[in-house]
Amino acid sequence: MKKWIxxxxxxxxxxxxxxxxxxxxxxxLKSIKYRLLYESYQNGNWDIFIINADGTGKKNITGTKxxxxxxxxxxxxxxxxxxxxxxxxGRNRKRDLYLMxxxxxxxxxxxxxxxxxxWSPDGRYIAFTKSESTRRFSMESWSTKxxxxxxxxxxxxxxxxxxxxEHLYNLCWAPDGKYITATVLGGMGYxxxxxxxxxxxxRYFRLNVVGCRPEFSPDGNMIGWGRSDTxxxxxxxxxxxxxxxxxxxxxxxxxxxxxxxxxHLDWSPDGKYIAFAFGPDxxxxxxxxxxxxxxxxxxxxxxxxxxxxxxxxxxxxxxxIP
Amino acid sequence: MKQFIIAAxxxxxxxxxxSCGKKNTDTSIKNITTxxxxxxxxxxxxxxxxxxxxxxxxxAHKIKVSPFYIDKxxxxxxxxxxxxxxxxxxxxxxxxxxxxxxxxxxxxxxNERSIEEGLTxxxxxxxxxxxxKADGYRLPTEAEWEYAAKAGTDSKYYFGADSKNxxxxxxxxxxxxxxxxxxxxxxxxxxxxxDMYGNVAEWCNDFYAADYYGxxxxxxxxxxxxxxxxxxxxxxxxxxxxxxxxxxxxxxxxISDACILRDTIGFRCVRRAE
Numbered sequence: 001m002k003k004w005i006x007x008x009x010x011x012x013x014x015x016x017x018x019x020x021x022x023x024x025x026x027x028x029l030k031s032i033k034y035r036l037l038y039e040s041y042q043n044g045n046w047d048i049f050i051i052n053a054d055g056t057g058k059k060n061i062t063g064t065k066x067x068x069x070x071x072x073x074x075x076x077x078x079x080x081x082x083x084x085x086x087x088x089x090g091r092n093r094k095r096d097l098y099l100m101x102x103x104x105x106x107x108x109x110x111x112x113x114x115x116x117x118x119w120s121p122d123g124r125y126i127a128f129t130k131s132e133s134t135r136r137f138s139m140e141s142w143s144t145k146x147x148x149x150x151x152x153x154x155x156x157x158x159x160x161x162x163x164x165x166e167h168l169y170n171l172c173w174a175p176d177g178k179y180i181t182a183t184v185l186g187g188m189g190y191x192x193x194x195x196x197x198x199x200x201x202x203r204y205f206r207l208n209v210v211g212c213r214p215e216f217s218p219d220g221n222m223i224g225w226g227r228s229d230t231x232x233x234x235x236x237x238x239x240x241x242x243x244x245x246x247x248x249x250x251x252x253x254x255x256x257x258x259x260x261x262x263x264h265l266d267w268s269p270d271g272k273y274i275a276f277a278f279g280p281d282x283x284x285x286x287x288x289x290x291x292x293x294x295x296x297x298x299x300x301x302x303x304x305x306x307x308x309x310x311x312x313x314x315x316x317x318x319x320x321i322p
Numbered sequence: 323m324k325q326f327i328i329a330a331x332x333x334x335x336x337x338x339x340x341s342c343g344k345k346n347t348d349t350s351i352k353n354i355t356t357x358x359x360x361x362x363x364x365x366x367x368x369x370x371x372x373x374x375x376x377x378x379x380x381x382a383h384k385i386k387v388s389p390f391y392i393d394k395x396x397x398x399x400x401x402x403x404x405x406x407x408x409x410x411x412x413x414x415x416x417x418x419x420x421x422x423x424x425x426x427x428x429x430x431x432x433n434e435r436s437i438e439e440g441l442t443x444x445x446x447x448x449x450x451x452x453x454x455k456a457d458g459y460r461l462p463t464e465a466e467w468e469y470a471a472k473a474g475t476d477s478k479y480y481f482g483a484d485s486k487n488x489x490x491x492x493x494x495x496x497x498x499x500x501x502x503x504x505x506x507x508x509x510x511x512x513x514x515x516x517d518m519y520g521n522v523a524e525w526c527n528d529f530y531a532a533d534y535y536g537x538x539x540x541x542x543x544x545x546x547x548x549x550x551x552x553x554x555x556x557x558x559x560x561x562x563x564x565x566x567x568x569x570x571x572x573x574x575x576x577i578s579d580a581c582i583l584r585d586t587i588g589f590r591c592v593r594r595a596e
Contacts, residue, residue, distance in 0.1 A: 090447060091433075135406035136434060140427070143408035167410070186422045191412040191585050 026304040027273075027297060029054035034268055035321045036275055037061075037072040037081055037102075038295050039286075041314035046287065048072045048083060048104065050321075053273075053297060055308035061104035069098075071116070071286045071317050076123040078102060078322040084115055086287060093137035095286075097128055099152070102321065110150050111157060115286075116141070118171040118180070126150040127171050127180055141169040141285045142185035147197065162202040164188060170213040173199075175220035179239050183212040194225065196239055207237070208245045217267045224253065224265045224274055229284075231255040232265055232276070234300075254298055254305060262296075264317045274298050275318035278307065282314075290314045351513055354391065357439040360401065361394040363514050364595060365469070371476060372468050373535050374569045386541045387469045392462065393590035395419075395505040396517050396524065397431065405434045412585035417504045419522045419588040425461075425552045425574075426450060428525045428589040432459040435591065452527055454544065459591040461527040464553045464571070465543050466592055471519070471556065471568045473512035478567045480511040480518070485563045492520030494566045498559035501585075519556050519566045522588030526553040530573035551575055558586035 032053035040049050042060075046068035051058045062069040068086035075081065079102055086095050097114025100107045110117075110126065117128040129144035131137075144167060147160035167187030173180050179196045186192070194209040207214060207223075211233065214225040220237075223245065227233040236249040256262055256278065263284040264277045277284075279293030292312040298305035309315045352364040367389040373382045400416035402409045407430070410422040423431075429450060433443035436458025444452050444460035452460050462470065473480045481487050489497045491509045498520075506516035528534075528545025530553045545553065551573035557566030565572060574587065 132408040133406050136430075138408050138430075140408060140410075142410065185583065186410040186412050186414075186585075189414075191422070192583070 026306055027299050027302075029297065029306070029308065032268070032273065032297070034270075036295065036318045037074060037321065038275075038277075038309075038318040039070040039072065039314075039316050040309075040311075046070050046086070048081070049315075050102075051295070051308065053268075053275075053308065055310075058309070061102075063104070068287065072319050073117050073119060073126075074102070074319050074321050075119055076121060076322060081319070082110065082117045082119070082126050082128075084117075084286060088137075091136040095131060095137065097126075097150075099126070111148065114148070115144055116169050116171050116182075118173050120173050121175050121177050124152055125173075126152065127173060129168050129171065132166070139283075139285050139287050141183075142167045142187070144168055147171075147180070147182075160197070161200070162197070162204065165197065165204070168197075170215075172215050174216055174239055175218060176239070181207065181214050181216070181223070183214070196244060205244075208243045208247075209233075209235070209250075213263070213265065215265050215267060218269055218271045222271075224267065226263060226265065227252065229261040229263070229281075230258060232262060232274070232298075253300075254303060266319050268297075268320050269322040272300055274300065275320060277316040277318065279312065284316070286317070290316060348389070353394070353514065358404070358435065360435075362391040362593070363394050364391050365389060365513060368469070370469050370472060370474075372465055372538075372569075374478070376569065378532060378571055379535070379569045381535055383535055383538065384540060385465050385469070385538070385543060387463075387465055388542055389595040390462075390466055391593045391595055392466070392470050392515065393592070394510075394515060396522055396588050396590050397428075398505050402431065405431070405438060407431060407434060410583060413501045415504070418502050419505050419517070421502060421522050421585045421588050422583040423525070423588055424583060425525050428461060431589075432461060432591050435459045441593075452544075454542075454594065457594065459593050461525050461589055462592040463542070463544050464526045464528040464555065465538075467524065467526050467553075467555045468568060470513060470515055471511065473515070475512070475568075478569065480568060481509075488519065488563060488566060492557075492566050493517070493559045494520040494557060495560055495562045500559075502559045502588075517556075518568075520561070521559055523554045523558040523561065523565070523572065523586055524556050525587065525589040526555055528553045530571070554587060560586045 047060050047062040048069045050061050072081045072083045082099050084095050085098050088094050096112045097110040113131040114128045117126050132143045132145040147165045150157050167185050168182040170183050181196050183194050184190050194207045194214050195204045197204045211225050211227040214223045223237045224234045232254045234253045235245045237244050262278050266275050277293050278296045282290030294307045294309045295315045295318045296307045349366045369386045371382050372385040373379045396419035399409050399420050402420050411420050429445040433445050436443040441458035442456040443458045444456040477483045493503045502521050510516045529549025530551040531546040554572045
């Protein structure tokens with residue numbers, strides 16, 4: 001009961017904050033033809049929800065008790081999605097990687113201990129990492145080991161040629177198919193940075209981006225990332241240059257007041273919008289507690305943004321359906 | 323020569339006696355090795371003056387602590403590996419202290435080490451409350467940390483007042499090569515504890531409050547009941563004399579946020595001895 005009241009208050013506070021910042025109802029959401037998937041925590045359980053970009057048509061597509069579905073990533077053809085599923089609790093919790101149809105049917109395990117998936121642009125492959133420790137569960141995004149590629153046409157998994165890759169999270173496959181970007185923390189000699197990795201080679205290199213979770217625009221010419229907990233930056237990117245992102249091309253796209261956070265940026269298929277999660281200080285990692293968080297959409301051309309969910313049910317990790 | 327100095331220091335430490343509560347009959351400092359092979363030092367309980375007249379460290383006040391065991395060295399990356407836990411450290415080396423450790427992950431390490439040795443974990447992993455009655459490992463209270471660091475002394479440094487000697491006892495901003503070094507590579511204090519100053523700054527169990535010393539209980543204080551930040555002590559390879567000493571207090575957020583993890587922060591464990 002107490003938790004319910006707290007969640008309701010947080011949700012209300014979030015709405016008030018958003019409205020007072022004149023960020024409410026400022027985009028023509030009806031004109032956006034796409035839907036999105038996102039993760040949400042309701043009745044003590046994480047599930048994947050589908051929603052229209054204007055906030056209508058919300059539906060729980062997993063609906064499994066005591067099984068936590070999170071981190072949905074939709075295939076380029078929009079027919080399937082990959083996600084992580086947690087079972088068990090506490091230190092004995094286990095996180096595995098699953099593939100299913102866009103309506104939540106046809107669930108199939110891809111890899112035990114799999115995390116942080118992303119699709120190749122042709123939709124044939126899914127890149128992912130694995131849990132660093134199998135002794136006990138860790139919710140830390142960075143707690144990963146290796147980079148693996150699943151072939152959806154054969155069901156085979158191969159490890160990336162560079163076997164030293166570790167502590168990668170937020171994988172994103174470049175639209176040209178040649179690179180995967182990731183944030184790395186405490187791995188390969190880096191404290192905390194963002195890197196590009198050759199898909200077919202062993203090389204990795206800095207993007208020259210401070211912050212975390214870089215995501216490519218659909219045409220591959222831009223990236224967006226979290227410069228801090230409270231700010232998204234955008235920039236032009238050229239992966240063929242020694243310094244893929246130059247200082248002069250970076251700019252602050254969106255920021256919120258201290259006490260609030262923005263995370264999990266994802267570009268719409270037409271490149272005109274980003275979806276993201278927004279809410280009071282909370283835990284952004286997959287499965288982390290983020291009471292009062294909602295899904296929002298921002299317009300790239302104007303910088304205007306607004307919430308499309310209002311229940312504050314720890315709504316995170318939006319992913320557009322092409 | 324170095325070994326001789328260490329041995330001499332330990333002899334002095336064993337000879338050192340402190341005023342003890344009625345329950346504490348063992349007044350000598352002892353080295354022990356735990357079931358999982360980790361070296362710890364038994365410290366008899368006693369009374370000492372905590373804090374100083376410096377801003378943020380005042381008022382200096384008398385505190386009694388019960389006997390406890392404390393790690394001889396900061397928790398190393400090798401110790402993390404032994405428990406098969408994710409090692410977040412920036413500067414990878416099994417002999418170096420673990421760094422980039424969020425407070426909650428330090429608490430998780432304590433619990434896992436407890437489980438490994440068949441002890442009762444101290445931390446509730448939903449609330450992060452510490453059960454001080456449990457026999458497992460936990461982070462030191464701020465009072466325990468300062469008691470251990472001062473090692474019976476009353477000066478700013480356990481080796482005296484002259485900061486010129488700091489280079490012999492600590493890896494800090496003036497003598498580090500921009501990173502931590504092998505745990506225990508400088509001289510220990512009179513209790514035989516290495517790297518109480520520098521190398522990595524150490525998490526304590528307590529929430530931080532600047533005014534806590536003014537209202538702290540006189541016996542086994544455990545810090546404010548709530549807070550956002552946790553206490554950090556001892557300074558790091560990147561800090562100067564102002565933090566690398568027995569009384570300086572600092573703090574950091576206890577949440578685990580990848581964007582703010584610091585390669586200057588690690589920890590050591592304690593365990594109750596009564």
